[in-house]
Structures are given as structure tokens and as C-alpha cells.
Amino acid sequence: MKRFETKLSTEMIAAIGGGKWQGKKELKLSNVCEIHEANDESIIFCEQDKFIESAAKSPAGLIITKPEFVNNFPKRSLLISEKPYLSLMMIIAYWQKQDAGEGVAFVHPTAIVAESAEIAEDVSIGAYSVIGAKVKIAKGVKIGIGCTIDKDCVIGKNTLLYDNVRLYENTQVGANCIFHSGVVLGADGFGFLLIEEIQQKIPQVGNVIIHDNVEIGANSCIDRATLGSTVVGEGTKIDNLVQIGHNCTIGKHSIICAQVGLAGSTIVGDYVYLAGQVGAAGHITIGSKAMVGAQSGLASSVPEGARYFGTPAMNANLGKRIAVAQKYLPEMLKAYRKELKEKKDD
């Protein structure tokens, strides 16, 4: 259950959520939750048949539901919407912002900020965070507890860093990004040359560039480029424990699920979807709007808009037909051997 501190009028809730109100409007609503957790101040939603009964029995103050379900909830306060879930999410998003309020910006006295750093107004910096030389932090940025922003980094407007985020030297971050705890941007790319039986380190002197509206999940890592930049495009969302190798370039509005790993210099287009635990070889291109199934291994490039699956990955339809067909493989082998024996015996 998520309780909000700001009071929202039912008029405002209806306006934000969209749809049509039915029932009494003199309600005190203070939280959102799942059906089984609801109390008389709760907003819940009911979009599927299987939840009608429990929603009807719950004491929830407001049920967001769709027109065809209305008759299941007589005498209840309803917000009737074509997309109840979406309506609820819009209400929550609005309410969160209200709760965050003006967000009194505050640099904690234990934060260490280099003299040469340029910190705009309305910037918050949490306890025990350290901001290096010549760092530039734009208006409205919030930096959590125990973060380190190394020298020459730039962070754009209203970006939010949760606790314990590390930006290595010269990382460039856009506006309205969200980085979760444990994110590491700009560690050295993984490059070595075996010279005289020793793995010699290839210096990694490029950087990481993250464009606007990017979200990066907990403990994910994006390595700095050898030369040039490792780039994540606008609006791309990256889940937890993801590895992006040096010199990768990721396009706009792509979705990269948990534990995906991209080797170096791989290019990912726009609106790409990489499901969980996908691995991609280096120096390949994943075309825009491609969708790659979970755990797939991409050894070579993926065409635009393709649906791929498998290790090594292939057209997803073929991949699925193979997945089905392989169940008959032991039987086929037996038949093949029998035939072989018969031929031999002939």
C-alpha cells in the first residue's frame, strides 16, 4: 500500500485519471494498493473478470473500472475508464509529484563538493556524496547518499541519482534521467592485448554519454569507450544488472531488460526490445524495432524489425519450430539408427 501525504480532491482524481465518475464524491482517498490490501481510503482498479468478486467485496473507497463492469459494483464510488490500469497509473504519477512537492533543495553538510564544480540552483546532494572538480550539475538535479561524481562530469536538468551511484571521470548525462543504486557509469572498457604472454591493458580514455530521459536499473554498468564515447540514446530504459560494453551505441526509446550483456562496439537501434539475459557479440548491429527473446545469443547482426530467438539467435518463428521439433529428436535418432542397422544387415 502506498500512502500519499498530499490531499487530492475527488474532482482532481477524476480529472487526472480521465473517464466518468459515478457515486458519491465526498470521499477521503489517501492510498493506492492491491485489492486485498484495500481500506476505505484506498483507490483500486478492476480490469479483469477474475478480480470482480474480490473488488466488490473490498472496502476500497474508489474502484477504477471499465464500463462493462459497472453493474458489478452497485452503490460504490467508481471512476469509469476504458483503461482502468492506465488511469490509476496517471493518478499515481501525478500524486507522487505532488508529494515530492517543491522538493526543498538541500546540499547535505557532509557532501563534499569541489570548489571548481558548478552547481545550479535547486540541486540536492545527499550525505557523504562527493562531487569532483569541474563537474557541472544543472538545475533541479537530485543526487542521493554516498554517490561519487568524478571530475568533468556533466548532469542535465532534473536528473535523479539514487544512493550510491558512481560516475567516473567525464561522464555526460542528459536531463530527466533516473539512475538507481549501484549504477556504475564509465568504468574502463574491457580491452587487453596478449603481448609476450602478458595481458596488456589497452588504455580506455573515451567516456560515457547518456541522453535525456534514460532510466538505468540497480547495479547496471556502462563502460567508457576506448576512444570516443559509449552512448545511450534518448528515452531508452535499462533494467538491473545490465552490462553495456565499451563503444556501444544504443538508440532511442529502446528497452533493455535485466541481465542483458552487450559486448564492445555493438550498435542498437531505436525502439529495440532486448528481453532478459540476452547476450550480444561485439561489433554487430541490432536494427531498430527488433525484438530479441530472453536468453538469446546474438552472434551476428539483426535486421530492422526482426523477431529473433535462440543461441545463436535466428528468426523467432524458426527458433520456436526448432524448439518444438527437437522434442522428437531422440525418437528420430532411434529410427535413424534402426534404419542404418537394417541397411547394414542387408
Next chain:
Amino acid sequence: MKRFETKLSTEMIAAIGGGKWQGKKELKLSNVCEIHEANDESIIFCEQDKFIESAAKSPAGLIITKPEFVNNFPKRSLLISEKPYLSLMMIIAYWQKQDAGEGVAFVHPTAIVAESAEIAEDVSIGAYSVIGAKVKIAKGVKIGIGCTIDKDCVIGKNTLLYDNVRLYENTQVGANCIFHSGVVLGADGFGFLLIEEIQQKIPQVGNVIIHDNVEIGANSCIDRATLGSTVVGEGTKIDNLVQIGHNCTIGKHSIICAQVGLAGSTIVGDYVYLAGQVGAAGHITIGSKAMVGAQSGLASSVPEGARYFGTPAMNANLGKRIAVAQKYLPEMLKAYRKELKEKKDD
């Protein structure tokens, strides 16, 4: 080699380890180790034939061994047990507790604790840790260095957080849990809706609930629920670098090995075993006592007690038969093509 500071009498060692003592009892024993590291104050164990010779030659002060091996160690001090390894582990566990002693609870002066937090007696908080508003920490909890416990979190009795653990807002933790360094609980679930060509963030306002006796390995992540809670049941053990998506529910006493990834809303039963790097799709159910082989990809639900393997995962026996049969696939293809050609030529 692990040295202990507390002195344990040989009587106590015998009592804790179980089994029968043989040889002299006036021994000074101060450490446990592998055979090759042993000195005359060491306790070692010997449970397999291949280690008899090295154990016999080692200067170890005490050898824990099984009845049938006794004759290999004449004139040595022995603890004779049906399960030597287990006996040693029980001795170590007891000794560790003695060494930890009363554990003088201590809140480091650099720890920042919100006024509204309720900290019970005998709580330790390490340097540079930050405890947020209205957090409740029960008796005997130990929090390491550089942890952040955000507002409204609850931590049950005697739970141990190593350094650098992050609990986001409203995370609820039971008693006797162990969280290793880099654990992140309660980061936002990974949920977006593509609206007008933009990945719109679905607000994540649920929380994470961890029941008693759960251990979570280094750098593992458990995301908060969208609504409701992501739950880990009593006694479940989670290894390093594991990803648990939002709204998952994991049962009791399950084992989740390193680098496993569970997508959102997946249900895992009790006594489930997920081997390393397993991936599970969202919204599926893994039945109690199911065992899933390493790297398997679970696209659909797994029955109770089943043994599954493969990507997509299937009955492990079939999976293994396919793994064997596929080695003959290139040969079968060759034969198939030959036959095809012959037919065509007919």
C-alpha cells in the same frame, strides 16, 4: 586458515562436533583450515579416501574423521564422527558466535539517524550509514558501513547487513536475515508503456517484503512492486548478482543461485532450487520442490516437484536425451539430404 580468538576446550569441541574423541585431550586448538594449510593448532577433517595420506602427514592438532578411517591415523587426536564435514561446520558455527561475543553494540558517530527513527537496544550502525525517517530497527540488528535505509523501512531482530546495502523506502525485513554488500532492495520495478512513441514510466509504489532467515548475496537486486509487494519467504537463500523482478512472490526455504533472473510477477514455491543463470519469464508459477538446471529458460510454468532443464525448459530427462541426440543431428541431416537427392533422382 581461519583463526579464532576465543579459546574452546577440547571437551567443548567434542561436544559441539558430536562423535567420539580419541587421543590426547590436552590440546591447544586455535584454527580451522584445509589440510595443506594446517599447523599443530589446526582442526581439519578427512572424509574421502584421497585425502587420507595428506591428512596423516599434516601436523594438524585434531583430525575429524569417520570410523572406518581411524586406523589410518595412529597416535593422532581424532574426533570420530559419521559426518566429519558436518561436525566441523557445527564447530565453526559455534566458534564464530563465541568470537562475535556479546557484540558490543555501537552506533558510529558518523552514522546519521533520523530523529523519528526507532532504534532498539543492542543495535550497531557502521560509519557513514544513513537511517531515514520513521525507520524501525529491532534489537540486535547489525548494520555495516555505508548503508542507507530509507524512510519507513523496518528491520527485524538480529538481522545483519554488511557494508553498502541499500534499502529503498518502505522495505520490510524480517529477523535473522543476512544481506551482503551491494544488495539493493526496493528499486523501481521495470515497467513502461509505449505511448505516443515514448516509453512512459509506470509508477512503482509497492514495496519489498523479506521474511525471516533470508540470506541475499552480494550485488543482488529485488525490485519493489508496482502495487502490492515483492515477497521473499522465510528461510530462502539467494546468491550473488540475482535479479528478482517486481511483484514476484518467492516461497520458503528455496535456493536461488547466482545470476538467476526472474521477470515480474513470477511465483516461486517452497523448497524450489534454481541453479545458476536460470531465467524465468514473468507471470509464471514454479511449483514447490521444483528443480531447474543451470541456464535454463522458463517460458511457462513448472509443475510441483518437476526437474526441468533447457531453453525453453522442459522435463530434464527429455532435455538430456535431446542434448545427447543433437550430437548426431549433422550426420542425420546428411543422410536425410542424401535420401532426398536419391528420391529426386528416381
Next chain:
Amino acid sequence: MKRFETKLSTEMIAAIGGGKWQGKKELKLSNVCEIHEANDESIIFCEQDKFIESAAKSPAGLIITKPEFVNNFPKRSLLISEKPYLSLMMIIAYWQKQDAGEGVAFVHPTAIVAESAEIAEDVSIGAYSVIGAKVKIAKGVKIGIGCTIDKDCVIGKNTLLYDNVRLYENTQVGANCIFHSGVVLGADGFGFLLIEEIQQKIPQVGNVIIHDNVEIGANSCIDRATLGSTVVGEGTKIDNLVQIGHNCTIGKHSIICAQVGLAGSTIVGDYVYLAGQVGAAGHITIGSKAMVGAQSGLASSVPEGARYFGTPAMNANLGKRIAVAQKYLPEMLKAYRKELKEKKDD
């Protein structure tokens, strides 16, 4: 673009990079970068045909190129080398060291160092780092911000820890190592015994030993041994988000790519190459100079020098032939079934 603060003479650049100089020597060179970023103070390299045109058009101050390309760059300052990329990397490595300079060692006043710790000269310790009792840190070591080095750890000469590295109790680290942010060494191995329906923790009292010249990537984890030690040999390089289980022994000069996971007690030889997302079962041996393809699952040991691929992994040639052959499996199944039906109908 990487700018350096130290000024290097063109003579020095030529000497470090090797090869033959052509063109004017009165140049001011202050940075290295990719071709498209270059300005008149940049050093770039051109080793492939496809980059000749852009390199020729760029304003770069110096082009490192190979003898057969020289005619493409009339009137330009060139460093002519058989291996332009390698020459550039040698220049960068040298320049980085000059920039780091004598590296005025500095223990930040907020660093907390136990009285019993032995800190050699020329050691740097960053803000908010904590050094435990009886830790020994050798000359020239650099410890970043927010690191914790628990009691009885040892760190060898000139080792570099970036921010937020955690060494648990009694971790032993050699000289000239590099650990990136979020590395956790020495967390408990993952060992439990199901006793009376409860997962009982097996105490983990061994440690982690890292030999000289090892690099470990961001957020990687190496667990302490149950007894004895988990060991990483000299010169081995480990990428980001890697999991090394308890009691593993890894040899010298091996390469372990991102998201690899090794279960407990596995032995890895020298000069082994494990590509990204490889998983290895416990208690197996991966022979020296073995190469294992990405995402492979090693269920059993790998011979010395072998090339393996697949899950379960096998000889890479066979693995690739199967990967090709399986594409015909649905067709083969159809034929098989047709034949079966015909036989039945006979």
C-alpha cells in the same frame, strides 16, 4: 576526446609510439580521440581503408598510420608504424602515467583508519573510506572514495581501488591490481545444507586471494572459500558483473568476460578465455588455453586448449555444425512423420 595536461614533445611521442616520423615536428598535441572528434591538437590513428578519407579530411594534428597508407596523407604530420593502433595505445598509456604524475599521496581527513592498520608511504585513501584493524596497505596503493577494507586485509604495492570497493575480512590482494567500483571480494560462499526442512548455513571462514596484476570489473563478486581460499592468479582479467563462487581457483593471464558465473570449487587454468555469460558448474576443471564461446554452459571439464561452445558445451566445431543443422530439423521431422504414416498405412 581525452585531453592530457602534461605536455609531450613530438620527439617523445615518436619515441613512445615507435615507427617513423614524417612531416613537421613543431606541433602542439594535447589530446587523443576518434577521427570525427579531432581538432588540430589531436592524435588519431588510421589502420583500415574505410577510415582513410575521413582521416585525410580531419584537422587532426598527427595521424598514426601504416606505411602503405602514407600517400593518402600528403603534407600531413604522420607517425608511420606497422601497428598504428598499438602505437597510439602505447602513447596513451605513457601519457596517462605522466598526467597522474608523482600522484601526491593523500589520506582524506574523513577516511577512518584503524590504529592497528599499517599504511605504507605514498598511499592515498579517499573520502569516507574505512580501513579496518590490522590491515596492511603497501606503498603506492590508491583507494578511492567510500571503500571499506575489513580487518586483516592485505593490499600489495601500487594497487588501485576505484570508489566503493568492498574487501571483506582477510582478503589478500597482490600488487598492481585494479578493482573497479562496486567490486565485492570475500562475501560468504553460497553453501547450505537442508537439515530438518531448514536451509542451514555452512559457515564460510576461508578467504579470497588475488595475485598481482589482476583487474576486476565493476560490480563483480568473488566469494570467500568455505575453508582455504578462493584464488585468482597473476595477470588474470575479469570483466563486469562476474560471479566467482567459493573455493574456485583461477590461473594466470586468463580472460573472463562480463556476466560469467563460476559455481564453487571450479578450477580454471592459465590463458583461458571465457566469453560473456558463460556458466560453469562446480567442481570441474577448465584446462589451460581453453576457449569457451559466449553463453556456453559447462557441465563437465574442458580439456586443455579445447574450443567449446553450447549448453551443455561441447567441441565448438560440432556445436556450430549442430547450430546449422538444427535449422533443418522441422523439415526433417515433417519427412520423418510422413514416412511413419506411410509405413503405418502399408
